Amino acid sequence: MRVVIAEDAAMMREGLVRLLTDRGFEVCAAVADADALRSAIAAAVPDVAIIDIRMPPTHTDEGLRAAIDIRRDHPTVGVLVFSQYVETRYATRLLADRPTGVGYLLKDRVADVADFVDALTRVASGGTALDPEVVGHLMRAGQDMAGLASLTPREREVLSLMAEGRSNAGIAAALVITPGVVEKHVANIFAKLGLPSSETDNRRVLAVLRHVSG
Amino acid sequence: MSNDNGLMTALRAPFTILALRRAVFCVAGVVTAVAVLAVPAIVPGVGVLILWASGALSEKPAPAVAPVFLVLFPLTIALLAVLVVPIGRAIGAVHRRLADRLLDEHVAAPQARPGWRAVGYCLLKVPLAIPQGYGVFCYVFGLVNLSYPVWWPLFRNHPPGTILGPVWALTPFGRIGTRTLGGTFLIAAAGLAMLLVAPWLMRAGTMLDLAAMRRLLGPGRLAERVRELQVSRARAIDDAAAMMRRLERDLHDGAQIRLATLAMNLGMATEKLGADGPPPDLAQARELVALAHRGAKDALADLRDLVRGIHPPVLDNGLGDALATLATSSAIPVAVNVELPDRPAPAIETIAYFCASELLANAAKHSRATRIKIVVARSGERLLLTAEDDGVGGANPDGPGLSGLARRIAVVDGRMRVHSPAGGPTRVKIELPTHV
Numbered sequence: 284m285r286v287v288i289a290e291d292a293a294m295m296r297e298g299l300v301r302l303l304t305d306r307g308f309e310v311c312a313a314v315a316d317a318d319a320l321r322s323a324i325a326a327a328v329p330d331v332a333i334i335d336i337r338m339p340p341t342h343t344d345e346g347l348r349a350a351i352d353i354r355r356d357h358p359t360v361g362v363l364v365f366s367q368y369v370e371t372r373y374a375t376r377l378l379a380d381r382p383t384g385v386g387y388l389l390k391d392r393v394a395d396v397a398d399f400v401d402a403l404t405r406v407a408s409g410g411t412a413l414d415p416e417v418v419g420h421l422m423r424a425g426q427d428m429a430g431l432a433s434l435t436p437r438e439r440e441v442l443s444l445m446a447e448g449r450s451n452a453g454i455a456a457a458l459v460i461t462p463g464v465v466e467k468h469v470a471n472i473f474a475k476l477g478l479p480s481s482e483t484d485n486r487r488v489l490a491v492l493r494h495v496s497g
Numbered sequence: 498m499s500n501d502n503g504l505m506t507a508l509r510a511p512f513t514i515l516a517l518r519r520a521v522f523c524v525a526g527v528v529t530a531v532a533v534l535a536v537p538a539i540v541p542g543v544g545v546l547i548l549w550a551s552g553a554l555s556e557k558p559a560p561a562v563a564p565v566f567l568v569l570f571p572l573t574i575a576l577l578a579v580l581v582v583p584i585g586r587a588i589g590a591v592h593r594r595l596a597d598r599l600l601d602e603h604v605a606a607p608q609a610r611p612g613w614r615a616v617g618y619c620l621l622k623v624p625l626a627i628p629q630g631y632g633v634f635c636y637v638f639g640l641v642n643l644s645y646p647v648w649w650p651l652f653r654n655h656p657p658g659t660i661l662g663p664v665w666a667l668t669p670f671g672r673i674g675t676r677t678l679g680g681t682f683l684i685a686a687a688g689l690a691m692l693l694v695a696p697w698l699m700r701a702g703t704m705l706d707l708a709a710m711r712r713l714l715g716p717g718r719l720a721e722r723v724r725e726l727q728v729s730r731a732r733a734i735d736d737a738a739a740m741m742r743r744l745e746r747d748l749h750d751g752a753q754i755r756l757a758t759l760a761m762n763l764g765m766a767t768e769k770l771g772a773d774g775p776p777p778d779l780a781q782a783r784e785l786v787a788l789a790h791r792g793a794k795d796a797l798a799d800l801r802d803l804v805r806g807i808h809p810p811v812l813d814n815g816l817g818d819a820l821a822t823l824a825t826s827s828a829i830p831v832a833v834n835v836e837l838p839d840r841p842a843p844a845i846e847t848i849a850y851f852c853a854s855e856l857l858a859n860a861a862k863h864s865r866a867t868r869i870k871i872v873v874a875r876s877g878e879r880l881l882l883t884a885e886d887d888g889v890g891g892a893n894p895d896g897p898g899l900s901g902l903a904r905r906i907a908v909v910d911g912r913m914r915v916h917s918p919a920g921g922p923t924r925v926k927i928e929l930p931t932h933v
Contacts, residue, residue: 396768
């Protein structure tokens with residue numbers, strides 16, 4: 284799997300290159316700013332790009348803007364935006380048109396290598412990876428909605444994991460329950476929230492996010 | 498030493514740009530005074546003009562003269578009365594601009610438009626023109642008189658036996674005349690004396706004028722103070738916001754990224770060690786742990802620097818200890834001398850400390866100095882901090898570093914003076930109140 288990395292902190296960039304190479308990814312380019320990222324994407328057209336939000340020159344959101352451009356210009360390239368803090372607004376901007384091949388994670392998540400690599404692979408193959416922090420924010424924001432209030436604690440957990448972009452199997456593994464039980468929870472959640480069920484993982488993430496973010 | 502300096506200053510004074518600028522300002526002052534004096538003459542002048550034009554001054558006045566005069570004359574006076582305030586304003590505005598351009602003295606425009614106060618200033622221009630006019634007179638004729646011995650030989654081409662009238666020269670004490678070369682040297686001596694006196698006369702004239710301008714053209718003192726406070730409050734708010742931003746940035750780019758990398762390395766090491774049993778890749782795990790270890794130490798160092806930047810703990814022991822500690826971390830040797838009978842307010846100590854810290858950092862970056870002296874003393878209710886180096890000078894008070902300091906100092910009504918000619922040395926004097 285081919286990856287491009289855009290991260291301005293050299294330490295972190297080198298660490299990521301090492302981690303991904305070690306895990307069998309092919310790192311096509313590791314760059315330090317948004318312009319270099321754009322040209323690297325155009326040149327290599329990787330499966331996925333890891334993009335830091337704050338990069339030179341303005342250190343604000345150039346990474347995010349580049350990510351949005353890349354999603355528009357290269358629909359086949361998965362985009363994993365990562366940052367030291369999460370902004371719900373950024374997440375909604377990223378997911379605005381389609382929730383496929385996109386991720387938004389805290390940098391802290393690289394500490395759990397397996398989870399991080401899993402999220403990256405998911406994004407590369409067209410899936411979604413949202414940070415639990417973002418999902419938490421969205422859930423809290425949507426707390427007042429009638430549907431959410433009627434969920435059981437277990438169903439909330441399942442909903443959060445769904446919103447993060449995990450598959451039924453992933454949810455089952457995370458909660459240590461059988462896939463059958465997960466399916467039952469999912470059906471209940473969709474019924475309570477009034478969402479059309481029997482959708483693919485991606486579409487259901489979108490449905491869930493649209494629901495909780497109003 | 499200081500006497501020599503004083504003498505040199507006095508001798509040089511007439512030949513500085515400042516003297517020339519003051520001369521221009523004084524000339525403008527005299528012209529204004531003449532114009533102001535001319536105003537009262539306008540009314541009778543216009544009256545006479547009307548009488549003359551209507552034929553009243555001729556032998557047989559036309560019958561329409563008296564009514565025309567009766568109408569036009571009051572009209573002229575009324576017009577003058579109406580125009581006096583706008584004219585006063587205009588003259589005031591011109592002088593405010595002149596002071597700004599020529600003397601680099603900024604008199605703030607008042608919030609309300611100046612009216613009768615500006616007219617008062619215009620009237621004051623008349624007495625003010627006396628020292629100004631004298632100054633310019635001495636300046637110009639001092640130079641002229643000084644040149645007499647040079648001109649003298651040029652006029653010595655008359656046939657022998659010709660009796661010459663005396664050559665006249667103007668001085669403040671009247672005309673003096675001479676028929677001999679020796680006499681021209683006397684005139685030159687008088688010229689030199691005039692030239693030396695001129696700068697001080699012009700200075701007195703401009704200073705008095707500026708004082709009048711501040712009183713009559715500037716905003717009232719209370720309004721001025723309110724404006725100052727508004728500006729310094731805005732600065733304080735900006736400063737606090739900028740500081741928070743810098744802090745966030747430092748944490749984001751420093752300790753936070755180091756810790757994230759450290760966590761990543763430990764995560765990778767954990768994988769290399771495996772869940773249980775013999776580790777699959779011990780060598781790599783060891784390397785990663787070593788990397789993480791170093792990262793942790795770097796993060797600690799980063800945080801330590803950051804914490805010291807927020808508030809150096811040693812400052813709690815007083816400015817003396819804090820500056821002494823600061824001096825030890827400077828690349829250039831620093832001599833610190835703090836003589837304070839008691840401790841100033843904590844906020845003042847903090848500002849003084851950061852000023853010293855910034856000045857040392859500046860010196861290390863730009864001055865190429867070999868030693869720096871920092872003196873902190875008390876003068877009445879003010880704390881004086883002086884930093885002096887033996888470097889190449891050329892520090893720019895409007896640069897980001899020094900102007901930032903000036904802003905911080907201004908918040909507590911302090912002042913900073915930077916003396917840093919090209920070639921050095923640099924001396925920065927900072928004055929702070931001892932209590933906020």
